[in-house]
Amino acid sequence: NTVMTQSPTSMFISVGDRVTMNCKASQNVGTNVDWYQQKTGQSPKLLIYGASNRYTGVPDRFTGSGSGTDFTLTISNMQAEDLAVYYCLQYNYNPFTFGSGTKLEIK
Amino acid sequence: EVQLVETGGGLVQPGRSLKLSCVASGFTFNNYWMSWTRQAPGKGLEWVASITNSGGSTYYPDSVKGRFTISRDNAQNTLYLQMNSLRSEDTATYYCTRGNLSPFDYWGQGVMVTVSS
Secondary structure, three states, X not given: OOOEEEEOOEEEEOOXXXXXEXXXXXXXOOOOEEEEEXXXXXXOEEEEEOOOEEOOOOOOOEEEEEEOOEEEXXXXXXXXXXXXXEEEEEOOOOOOEEOOOEEEEEO | OOEEEEEOOEEEOOOOOEEEEEEEEOOOHHHOEEEEXXXXXXXXXXXXXXXXXXXXXXXXXXXXXXXXXXXXEOOOOEEEEEEOOXXXXXXXXXXXXXXXXXXXXXXXXXXXXXXXX
16 A cells, blocks of 8 residues: 655644645655645545645645655645644555644644 | 535444445536545544446445445435444544545545444
8 A cells, every 4th residue: 555654743833834744655656646634623625636736715825746755735824724634645546545644733 | 515414323333234325415416436534533534435426436445345335326416335344443433525636625524433332
């Protein structure tokens, strides 16, 4: 199975910060990577599909990049409503596999 | 507005069966792949099953293959997950998801399944 390794596990941030989190695939997955946001008590929401495409309605402070094995989600100008756990997903290989998540917490 | 509403969860004993349903609205159901994804309490996300828009093909990870069956009724805009031989490790919130630009571009609110004696 393709392992998706996310880092860091958690981050303590302040409103207005620029936040960068990473996801590394154990094999080449092309650009078949999504990023999801899950706030406490809610279901996940798609943010980025195809590694770098912002989903409908997602603010432009969210940017995805990468291809092959290394992927990045960047939040410029962090807002309080962005506090959540962020997951990456690869769908290049069966089974589809998620990373273990990066949790954003207030400093 | 896209809506996915899951039902059928609850407490079930190990080895028993349970069937989840997901009623879809707000989009043309038979145009979309559909999937189930789950999340154990306090844990991450795990893909469980997917089905093509016609229902002609289904896909599972090894963890549930042979025990779970995904199906759909396009006339009723409903997705199902039949879960047999349930184990304690199947305890999770199960989400119905729609696939379009991504395998999981829209998620329901989830339904809890607890496997315990």
